[in-house]
Amino acid sequence: QKEVEQDPGPLSVPEGAIVSLNCTYSNSAFQYFMWYRQYSRKGPELLMYTYSSGNKEDGRFTAQVDKSSKYISLFIRDSQPSDSATYLCAMSAANNDMRFGAGTRLTVKP
């Protein structure tokens, strides 16, 4: 079993839809949870950063962490074609060892 599981998609939605991206993990030591957006042929860009459980909102993006279920989510409201990218979840324990999901390819169609 991988430490971090993420459905690679691809996921295709119409413009304006709400997008839900998810990851599950097995290592209960993970405390830091991040979502990155990666456009084709570019380095990943940090979108959301959450410590421990709870919700965090930033504009159209909401990150949720449920440590009891070992499940994290990223919601994108009013999705735009410019949101089309690969979204990577990432998490780490206090020892700086970060693990990534496989990434979900998202396409938002006009």
Place this chain on the structure above:
Amino acid sequence: GAVVSQHPSWVICKSGTSVKIECRSLDFQATTMFWYRQFPKQSLMLMATSNEGSKATYEQGVEKDKFLINHASLTLSTLTVTSAHPEDSSFYICSARDNSRGTIYFGEGSWLTVV
């Protein structure tokens, strides 16, 4: 703007030569930097963790003599691919952990093509 600068963004080299890639944190200090490799349509694969002033920690299966890492300052880590071969052609990405905030930022990546 970018907080982690990676250079060069792309490089083509001949088989058997060595290539150096630089990773700089622009406005924060980073005791720890990470080097990844990414193949098309695949996720990031951690190659090594670079710690300022000490030897890098390599992931299993990564040849430390082939992928030389130096982290001589709190803002610069370098990856040198020695005696490059076509199978080393890939997208190499670095990231740096901001000492003060704990967040990790990525560079733009470096495309290496070995011919």
